[in-house]
Amino acid sequence: MIINREACTGCGRCVPYCPMEAILWHKKKDKKRGEKPYSEIDREKCVECFVCFRAKVCPTDAIQEEKLEWPRILRRAFSDPLYVHGGTDVPGRGTEEMKTNDVTGRYLDGYIGVGMEFGRPGTGTYLREAEKAIKRLVKMGVSLEPLNPLTQLIENKETGELRREVLGEKVLSAIVEFTVPIEKAQNVFRAVKEIAREIDTVFSLDLICKVAPDGDIPILKEVEKAGLIRSINGKVNVGLGRPLYKL
Ligand code: SF4
Ligand code: SF4
Structure with a gap:
């Protein structure tokens, strides 16, 4: 995932959506140097979960998909629950x-x-x-x-x-x-x-x-x-079909 620096206004709306705290928000302006606030993605921290992209919170569409090559594509495969x-x-x-x-x-x-x-x-x-x-x-x-x-x-x-x-x-x-x-x-x-x-x-x-x-x-x-601490969770699937085993 990348943020288009030109399109980003530095509003910071996307920042809380990242579970990995990979969106770095540079919110202080330095008017003398002509700088404006902006956000960028730390590529090392980013796991390509696509949460920030799918959340559609960016008012300027500055959050953009990039083509992921091997082995980086694995980040998405293991992190984006919608990716097959x-x-x-x-x-x-x-x-x-x-x-x-x-x-x-x-x-x-x-x-x-x-x-x-x-x-x-x-x-x-x-x-x-x-x-x-x-x-x-x-x-x-x-x-x-x-x-x-x-x-x-x-x-x-x-x-x-x-x-x-x-x-x-x-x-x-x-x-x-x-x-x-x-x-x-x-x-x-x-x-x-x-x-x-x-x-x-x-x-x-x-x-x-x-x-x-x-x-x-x-x-x-x-x-x-x-001596392990346990928490019981149940997952029930209904209508899956006929059981295959007889034991
Ligand atoms: S793709 Fe996921 S990990 Fe990467 S910046 Fe967006 S929300 Fe954070
Ligand atoms: S929501 Fe968009 S414009 Fe605002 S900081 Fe994030 S990328 Fe930049």
């Missing part, structure tokens, strides 16, 4: 697996789904920080979700290293996804705590499992055992 990711054909940062388990049967009895949402909430992340987690998880034998956009950036499947040219790209958030048998939950939580100490951003940890017919949620006991 070329590797998954769905908009957004992850896959649809977590939300469509009633059809896909991704998370079966005895398994948990894990999502690590790097950069969330509201901080952003460089892909090199997500790589640290991927390398750690691959080392412990975890098999990452193949249809996930981050997994598709892995260059070396043995080590979990991402393609070198993508590491310096900053995104609003990026999700590492995988499933493991529930008896491996404590191993995963130990690794997650180590990763938290090594990375230079924040992340949210998503845990998914099937609810038993008696209402029991098996993952909760594991969460308590690990």
Whole structure:
């Protein structure tokens, strides 16, 4: 994203819309030097989420789209929820697996789904920080979700290293996804705590499992055992179709 310096009046209306504080507002005039106020976008901080553009708050249309080349286009792919990711054909940062388990049967009895949402909430992340987690998880034998956009950036499947040219790209958030048998939950939580100490951003940890017919949620006991703070959220999809699995 860019701001056309000639068109910008420096009104500052766009500034609060940027979640990354990437719009720099130079609001002081220096009349002697003939300067006028203006805003500009810090390209390093900008994650190409398109919020400022879509908000249509600029009275002079000074906020303008630019053609994004590889690897910068990844910023938009991981940050703009309306952008359809070329590797998954769905908009957004992850896959649809977590939300469509009633059809896909991704998370079966005895398994948990894990999502690590790097950069969330509201901080952003460089892909090199997500790589640290991927390398750690691959080392412990975890098999990452193949249809996930981050997994598709892995260059070396043995080590979990991402393609070198993508590491310096900053995104609003990026999700590492995988499933493991529930008896491996404590191993995963130990690794997650180590990763938290090594990375230079924040992340949210998503845990998914099937609810038993008696209402029991098996993952909760594991969460308590690990001393993690939990917040239960539910996502319900209606009318997705006939369940594929019989277990
Ligand atoms: S595209 Fe997003 S990150 Fe970039 S300046 Fe606009 S609001 Fe900020
Ligand atoms: S809203 Fe438009 S004119 Fe106002 S500071 Fe932002 S880019 Fe400049």
